[in-house]
Amino acid sequence: AQSVTQPDIHITVSEGASLELRCNYSYGATPYLFWYVQSPGQGLQLLLKYFSGDTLVQGIKGFEAEFKRSQSSFNLRKPSVHWSDAAEYFCAVGAENTDKLIFGTGTRLQVFP
Amino acid sequence: DAMVIQNPRYQVTQFGKPVTLSCSQTLNHNVMYWYQQKSSQAPKLLFHYYDKDFNNEADTPDNFQSRRPNTSFCFLDIRSPGLGDAAMYLCATSREGAVNHEQYFGPGTRLTVT
Numbered sequence: 001a002q003s004v005t006q007p008d009i010h011i012t013v014s015e016g017a018s019l020e021l022r023c024n025y026s027y028g029a030t031p032y033l034f035w036y037v038q039s040p041g042q043g044l045q046l047l048l049k050y051f052s053g054d055t056l057v058q059g060i061k062g063f064e065a066e067f068k069r070s071q072s073s074f075n076l077r078k079p080s081v082h083w084s085d086a087a088e089y090f091c092a093v094g095a096e097n098t099d100k101l102i103f104g105t106g107t108r109l110q111v112f113p
Numbered sequence: 114d115a116m117v118i119q120n121p122r123y124q125v126t127q128f129g130k131p132v133t134l135s136c137s138q139t140l141n142h143n144v145m146y147w148y149q150q151k152s153s154q155a156p157k158l159l160f161h162y163y164d165k166d167f168n169n170e171a172d173t174p175d176n177f178q179s180r181r182p183n184t185s186f187c188f189l190d191i192r193s194p195g196l197g198d199a200a201m202y203l204c205a206t207s208r209e210g211a212v213n214h215e216q217y218f219g220p221g222t223r224l225t226v227t
Binding site: 034036041042043044045046049088090099100101103104105106108 | 117119144146153154155156158161163168201203205207215216217218219220221223
């Protein structure tokens, strides 16, 4: 069965530091992959997506993610974190032959000044 | 701007008193979803509509119902809310089904059950 794993429940970084959030997926074919961000009390906002082509994907707010088929990973990165990036981040994969997304359990990012 | 709108943003209801949450979209998307999200958890899909076709998740309690009277609107009805139904309820839309899974989320409705 398809699944998404986000190994880090909670990450704390200093403002200005680099960031990498991990995501691993289980899927037989080329997956549709997504990163969403959720600020407290808000809905989910799409940061970026990967469907095919260039494995390095640029998103909004200075985020990027790299699809690595050999590692079944789609890690999210940002070179310099801002305090406003503090939020919950969800990785998701499109479930095969359905209209659904499979979400990971999320990583909560805390940013210290 | 085209968007997904949820009303109300905050809803307080009493134990056992029926409540309806509303979602509307100006994106003209075929698919509309309802998710339940409890604190510090991933969104959990309750059901979704592909056009008028209703798709219920196997583990969604019968207490939760939905209506989609037209393309733009979708409602979540909780017939007899229990304390365990207190959560954020998220509505989302998608332009297509399996081909394009990108979903657009509304801001959510925070439901409190007293």
